[in-house]
Amino acid sequence: MNTPKNPQLRKAIRDRHSFFGNNPIIVKLLDDIQRVALKNTPILLDGETGTGKSLLARKIHDLSQRKGPFVSINCATFSQHLLETELFGHAKGAFTGAKDARKGLVATAQNGTLFLDEIGELPLDSQPKLLHLLEEKTIRPVGSDKEYNTSVRIVAATNQRLKDLVKQGLFRADLYYRLSVVPFTAPPLRERPDDIEALTTTFVSQLCEEHELSKPSISTESINALKAHDWPGNIRELRNHIERSLLLGTPLHEKLPINKNHSPATSTRCLKSLEKAHILKVIDESNGNKSQAANNLGISRRTLDRKLKRWQQAA
Ligand SMILES: Nc1ncnc2c1ncn2[C@@H]1O[C@H](COP(=O)(O)OP(=O)(O)O)[C@@H](O)[C@H]1O
Ligand SMILES: [Mg+2]
Structure with a gap:
């Protein structure tokens, strides 16, 4: 039987998906x-x-x-x-x-x-x-x-x-x-969040095969959370996070490593203001291109416009 401990099998499963991406x-x-x-x-x-x-x-x-x-x-x-x-x-x-x-x-x-x-x-x-x-x-x-x-x-x-x-x-x-x-x-993974979904699906399949686990379905909530993350360790970190989640049976959006940009000062702020700060930062990073910012945030352009409008009205 192919055991997960067989290094050749592990390598074969990995090599089947070499460097890829659609960004x-x-x-x-x-x-x-x-x-x-x-x-x-x-x-x-x-x-x-x-x-x-x-x-x-x-x-x-x-x-x-x-x-x-x-x-x-x-x-x-x-x-x-x-x-x-x-x-x-x-x-x-x-x-x-x-x-x-x-x-x-x-x-x-x-x-x-x-x-x-x-x-x-x-x-x-x-x-x-x-x-x-x-x-x-x-x-x-x-x-x-x-x-x-x-x-x-x-x-x-x-x-x-x-x-x-x-x-x-x-x-x-x-x-x-x-x-x-x-x-x-x-490029760093944070510059290509549009590839996160395909990478995640591939890694989930590979790792489930490698560890002989049944494949869980991946929720939109998980994909959005993975897209919003910084991933300073890039694809290696994403893959390791997925492996850990699968082995422990935790959903992919839980126990994400802490984003490096979240300073202690911001972590005590309420969720809404954090959300606003994060969204504004992403729009800034996208040079004001709202469609790209929405894509990077993992939300629709309509949702982004709605949020911006609400903040403008509250200001
Ligand atoms: N574009 C990609 N598509 C699929 N897997 C990737 C991709 N880039 C990296 N990986 C996976 O991420 C991990 C780290 O890749 P690696 O080539 O060792 O990175 P680096 O050499 O830049 O540190 C490996 O498990 C690799 O299989
Ligand atoms: Mg290397």
Whole structure:
């Protein structure tokens, strides 16, 4: 029997729904990605945590028709020395304990894609080596004097503003410009609330299958509450919230994480004034476009107009 503990099954269920969305920003993003996926240029993905950068990297590889594998490494989890041997491999006897030569991830990803996650954490001293790989298409394993030709597509991701790191002297400008020839930004979930319903439906189906639960129906109240939420942890946070709710059997609109914008001063205000402040803020964020604001709030344009009229009359 397929058990939920089977990691392959979990992965298969997840992979069935790769990066998707109907919000115009996402549609344009996927369109642009489709266009460059077949080329060999490096791609830089930026965006807040949980916005789907890793998923996008995978998607780029799937669309690229490259025959080699997708290989991923998180630059934040290794020391400089380990990261370099991990990436470029090492020669026999390169350092104590290096009994045999070992090939690195660049070689493993030959003819495929190497995904460098959290590229902003790449140590300054390792950055020239990556630049060399990008420019010369060759690598030299640690402790070796031979150069090897490579054919690998580099996709890098960051949740930091690399430009700021360049200004602070933590990231080489030349590497930044080489990496950011084709940059893409994964938008935060709060900028695409119109996708929340489809994402929620998909995650509920996936997670019920994964945990062998029967699928609950999703109320409009839940969808509206999910749309009104900030989601600082973006899609990852939404998915985790849904998983927790399903496992505990609580409705999706309950036990939402506290919105980060709600300061203690506002939390003691009455619900009506909070509602008004929130609605005005959303209209402001939508540059006064009321239809878009209503959409972002998860209410109809008519409801929004009615509320505004009531406040005008009370003023
Ligand atoms: N557009 C999307 N469609 C479906 N699932 C998504 C999407 N974006 C992110 N996810 C899900 O959200 C979680 C976080 O995505 P991930 O790619 O790891 O984000 P990041 O790398 O930006 O931190 C994963 O569970 C992923 O499956
Ligand atoms: Mg990631």
